Structures are given as C-alpha cells and as structure tokens.
Amino acid sequence: MARLATTSDAFNAVAEPQRRQILDLLAQGERSVNEIAALLELKQPQVSKHLRVLREVGLVAMREAGQQRLYRLQGEGLKPIHDWVKPFEHLWRERFDRLADYLKELQTQEKEK
Structure with missing residues (x-):
C-alpha cells in the first residue's frame, strides 16, 4: 500500500x-x-x-x-485527531480507576500485615 x-x-x-x-x-x-x-x-x-x-x-x-x-x-486543525482519540478516553479512565482501586487494596493489605 x-x-x-x-x-x-x-x-x-x-x-x-x-x-x-x-x-x-x-x-x-x-x-x-x-x-x-x-x-x-x-x-x-x-x-x-x-x-x-x-x-x-x-x-x-x-x-x-x-x-x-x-x-x-x-487548534482547529487538531480536531480530527481529538475526535479520533476521544472514544479511547473512557477506556483509559476506566483502566486508571481500576489501577487506583487495586493500589488502594494493596495498601490496605500491607497495613493489615
């Protein structure tokens, strides 16, 4: 191609x-x-x-x-890139939230030891 x-x-x-x-x-x-x-x-x-x-x-x-x-x-010229990346924002936010929850869980387990 x-x-x-x-x-x-x-x-x-x-x-x-x-x-x-x-x-x-x-x-x-x-x-x-x-x-x-x-x-x-x-x-x-x-x-x-x-x-x-x-x-x-x-x-x-x-x-x-x-x-x-x-x-x-x-800035307007970046709109096509922004529009393409925008749907991925939810995905990454969700993954970072899960990571934050996991890190809190690890900290809690460490404190209990």
Whole structure:
C-alpha cells in the first residue's frame, strides 16, 4: 500500500516527531522560524519545510510582522485527531480507576500485615 503524502491530513503530518516538537513549542505561543530552529537545534530550512507541511494541513498559521514570519498553532486543525482519540478516553479512565482501586487494596493489605 502506498504511503500517503505528509500533507494529506493532520495524522500524517504529526507522525513526524520534529513536527510534534514544533507544535509543542507553538502551543506555548507564537514563534519565528529562527526561534524554533534555535530551540530545537535544527537548521532553518528543515524547520521551514516542517512548518510548510503543518500549514498545508491546517495545524499552523503564519503572519508577517515586518520582515519576520511568525507562526502560531491552529487548534482547529487538531480536531480530527481529538475526535479520533476521544472514544479511547473512557477506556483509559476506566483502566486508571481500576489501577487506583487495586493500589488502594494493596495498601490496605500491607497495613493489615
């Protein structure tokens, strides 16, 4: 089966770890390409390519401020990922609740010894 282009959707775009790191930085606020490159210790052209992919799938927006281009997270672009993950939330909450109950039971048994 042929692999989809990274610009086809948000899932493919965030499959790349460096793009997820860029999204993490942009979740903290607007940043320039050079700032992102410095913080992630990447070369500017590499960051620019990642930002282009993120823009094409709607995860990042860009605005010009003088000669600088500033990038920010587009939260709406993450909605397909959120919608896909949402049904699993109940499953994990249930498992963590059961784990918490089991740990309490172990603590109670330990105190009784």
